[in-house]
Amino acid sequence: MSRHVTIDPITRLEGHGKIDILLNDSGGVDRAYFQVPEVRGFERFAQGRPAEDMPQITPRICGVCPMAHHMAATKTLDNLYHVDPPVSARKIREMVYSTFYVEDHALHFFFLGGPDFVVGPTAPKAERNILGVLGKVGKEVGLEVIGVRKQLRELITLASGKVIHPVFGLPGGVSKVLTKDDQQKFIAGAKHAVEFGKFCLKAFDDLVLKNKEYVDLITSDGYTHKTYYMGLVDKNNKINFYDGDLRVVDPDGKEYVKFPAGKYLDHIAEHVEPWSFMKFSYLKNVGWKGFSDGPQSGIMAVAPLARLNAAAGMATPIAQEAYEKYFSTLGGKPVHFTLATHWARLIELVYAAERMLELANDPDILNPDVRTIPTATPDEGIGVVEAPRGTLFHHYKTDARGIITQANLIVATQNNSARISLSVDKAARTLIKNGKADDGILNMVEMAFRAYDPCNGCATHALPGKMPLVVRIYDADHQLVQEIRRD
Amino acid sequence: MKPLVIGLGNDLMGDDAIGILAARSLKEQVATRADVVESALHGVALLDIFIGYRRAIIIDAIHTGTRPPGSILDIDPATLEATVSPSPHFSGLPELQTIARELGLDFPKDVRIVAVEVSGAFEIGRPISPAVAEALVPLVERVKRLLADWEKKPETEAS
Numbered sequence: 001m002s003r004h005v006t007i008d009p010i011t012r013l014e015g016h017g018k019i020d021i022l023l024n025d026s027g028g029v030d031r032a033y034f035q036v037p038e039v040r041g042f043e044r045f046a047q048g049r050p051a052e053d054m055p056q057i058t059p060r061i062c063g064v065c066p067m068a069h070h071m072a073a074t075k076t077l078d079n080l081y082h083v084d085p086p087v088s089a090r091k092i093r094e095m096v097y098s099t100f101y102v103e104d105h106a107l108h109f110f111f112l113g114g115p116d117f118v119v120g121p122t123a124p125k126a127e128r129n130i131l132g133v134l135g136k137v138g139k140e141v142g143l144e145v146i147g148v149r150k151q152l153r154e155l156i157t158l159a160s161g162k163v164i165h166p167v168f169g170l171p172g173g174v175s176k177v178l179t180k181d182d183q184q185k186f187i188a189g190a191k192h193a194v195e196f197g198k199f200c201l202k203a204f205d206d207l208v209l210k211n212k213e214y215v216d217l218i219t220s221d222g223y224t225h226k227t228y229y230m231g232l233v234d235k236n237n238k239i240n241f242y243d244g245d246l247r248v249v250d251p252d253g254k255e256y257v258k259f260p261a262g263k264y265l266d267h268i269a270e271h272v273e274p275w276s277f278m279k280f281s282y283l284k285n286v287g288w289k290g291f292s293d294g295p296q297s298g299i300m301a302v303a304p305l306a307r308l309n310a311a312a313g314m315a316t317p318i319a320q321e322a323y324e325k326y327f328s329t330l331g332g333k334p335v336h337f338t339l340a341t342h343w344a345r346l347i348e349l350v351y352a353a354e355r356m357l358e359l360a361n362d363p364d365i366l367n368p369d370v371r372t373i374p375t376a377t378p379d380e381g382i383g384v385v386e387a388p389r390g391t392l393f394h395h396y397k398t399d400a401r402g403i404i405t406q407a408n409l410i411v412a413t414q415n416n417s418a419r420i421s422l423s424v425d426k427a428a429r430t431l432i433k434n435g436k437a438d439d440g441i442l443n444m445v446e447m448a449f450r451a452y453d454p455c456n457g458c459a460t461h462a463l464p465g466k467m468p469l470v471v472r473i474y475d476a477d478h479q480l481v482q483e484i485r486r487d
Numbered sequence: 488m489k490p491l492v493i494g495l496g497n498d499l500m501g502d503d504a505i506g507i508l509a510a511r512s513l514k515e516q517v518a519t520r521a522d523v524v525e526s527a528l529h530g531v532a533l534l535d536i537f538i539g540y541r542r543a544i545i546i547d548a549i550h551t552g553t554r555p556p557g558s559i560l561d562i563d564p565a566t567l568e569a570t571v572s573p574s575p576h577f578s579g580l581p582e583l584q585t586i587a588r589e590l591g592l593d594f595p596k597d598v599r600i601v602a603v604e605v606s607g608a609f610e611i612g613r614p615i616s617p618a619v620a621e622a623l624v625p626l627v628e629r630v631k632r633l634l635a636d637w638e639k640k641p642e643t644e645a646s
Contacts, residue, residue, distance in 0.1 A: 045499070045612030060499050060527060061611060111531050130531070130582065134589050142590050150535055 027435030068387035074169025080381025081374035173371030190357035197350035231307035302390030304344035316354035502605035
């Protein structure tokens with residue numbers, strides 16, 4: 001009979017963020033799974049509501065990336081109402097979305113990746129937190145991170161009403177015309193963001209790349225999985241967060257398929273396991289071959305690591321230079337190292353800042369024609385954006401009045417969930433021997449967590465607001481034999 | 488200076504709405520006496536909201552499983568442990584206070600937490616449970632009493 005190890009990084013949400021590790025009779029790991037939160041109940045909730053409410057409702061699902069849901073919902077409405085927004089609206093949307101990206105990625109690098117790389121993977125646990133990061137990079141940098149985020153969030157508010165619950169995207173356009181004064185503020189904010197991005201890349205260079213120990217860790221086998229990668233690309237196959245086609249590359253980095261969002265059901269399927277309420281996205285035409293990597297397995301990844309692999313480059317100069325350095329340093333394309341996600345995130349931050357500046361300087365954003373009024377009868381709409389944590393799909397079907405009859409969301413974390421399970425499985429195999437889990441498993445799982453940043457934002461955040469990790473090992477009779485915990 | 492009252496939660500997810508509902512009610516009742524904010528954010532992202540205030544009241548849901556749903560608790564922030572979490576989404580108040588102190592930010596010196604024990608059932612579209620809904624009025628009254636106490640006491644004494 002197999003034995004059971006549970007790692008439970010839960011707040012108070014039943015079944016959320018739970019890790020199950022099954023041991024075999026000899027005390028080795030049979031298999032290990034990570035269950036990430038999924039958006040439960042959304043489909044039923046959406047039925048019977050006007051589709052037009054979705055850009056306001058879906059951001060409220062998630063306090064972490066409201067703008068990504070707002071934008072995905074807005075694009076889904078364009079598709080649902082068969083309407084093309086005018087060029088000014090498309091550019092304003094992308095500019096605002098780029099602004100959101102810079103502030104979100106900045107938060108994550110310093111507050112999330114920082115403990116592992118700025119402070120260092122071997123630093124004492126007590127220092128591996130944001131205070132340790134501030135101690136290492138200096139208070140000025142901490143204030144700069146807070147300052148630049150504040151400025152960018154004010155710009156998002158300027159354009160969209162609210163950062164948290166934006167009232168900005170409408171089917172066929174946006175709700176507000178920008179003034180010259182608004183434009184100047186965006187230009188100033190974008191310039192600040194570009195300088196900040198350059199600083200981040202230099203900090204990564206100094207603190208991480210010049211330290212062989214860190215680079216060895218990034219490229220170590222424990223954090224390597226040779227999977228497929230998916231991301232949105234523009235017509236030149238360069239990364240785009242707001243729009244484009246989905247491009248998938250195989251584990252050798254060759255284009256496997258490219259398709260528009262509307263065809264997602266032809267390419268992405270959801271695997272279900274009896275032990276989990278969550279679904280695992282995989283490439284339908286490669287097939288589900290269990291929790292294994294390699295070209296025969298349809299497991300794919302999304303988010304920064306995947307986007308850099310899935311694209312042919314970056315559309316802006318500083319980001320492109322960083323992109324080339326990234327691949328030359330890490331041994332060419334594709335990069336399979338999960339921990340490289342932190343570096344990829346910074347390259348994306350620079351791209352978002354440069355793109356924001358390009359769009360802020362574009363005279364089209366001042367064009368007052370910001371909306372095409374929909375006239376067609378709605379039926380079905382599919383929209384996609386790259387959320388900071390990966391590809392996000394919204395899909396609604398409605399009746400002729402625009403009332404939702406069916407709705408589906410595939411969130412970024414679900415698209416990454418199979419690969420996250422691979423990482424947990426590998427950590428378990430490396431660190432559980434003879435039925436005993438080494439304390440290091442917590443570190444290893446946490447490091448992978450921080451790279452993927454599985455988004456628990458769809459969950460609630462009630463007090464006490466903790467996310468303890470608990471590893472429990474049970475013997476064949478389901479008796480607890482060992483517990484390791486971090487509260 | 489007006490204090491900050493911040494209601495935390497998610498009004499789409501059952502009992503997690505209680506902090507938001509309280510903030511909405513307070514917005515109408517105490518607008519001249521406090522800045523009332525509702526937020527679905529958590530962790531480090533909340534930092535900005537607190538900056539510049541001397542006093543703040545946080546209204547939130549809590550799930551200890553040890554009290555009946557609807558129980559109202561005053562939580563002493565000093566008793567909250569610092570969070571060591573694999574995700575910054577779950578950074579708690581003590582960590583925010585420490586970051587603010589380290590960076591010399593103007594974080595409220597006096598922070599009160601009023602929480603409502605909830606049932607722990609969260610799902611999009613789930614209605615708030617009757618026991619927690621009944622706590623709304625006394626919860627709002629509790630916050631108003633805290634505000635009234637502060638009004639009697641000058642800020643300098645409070646901090």
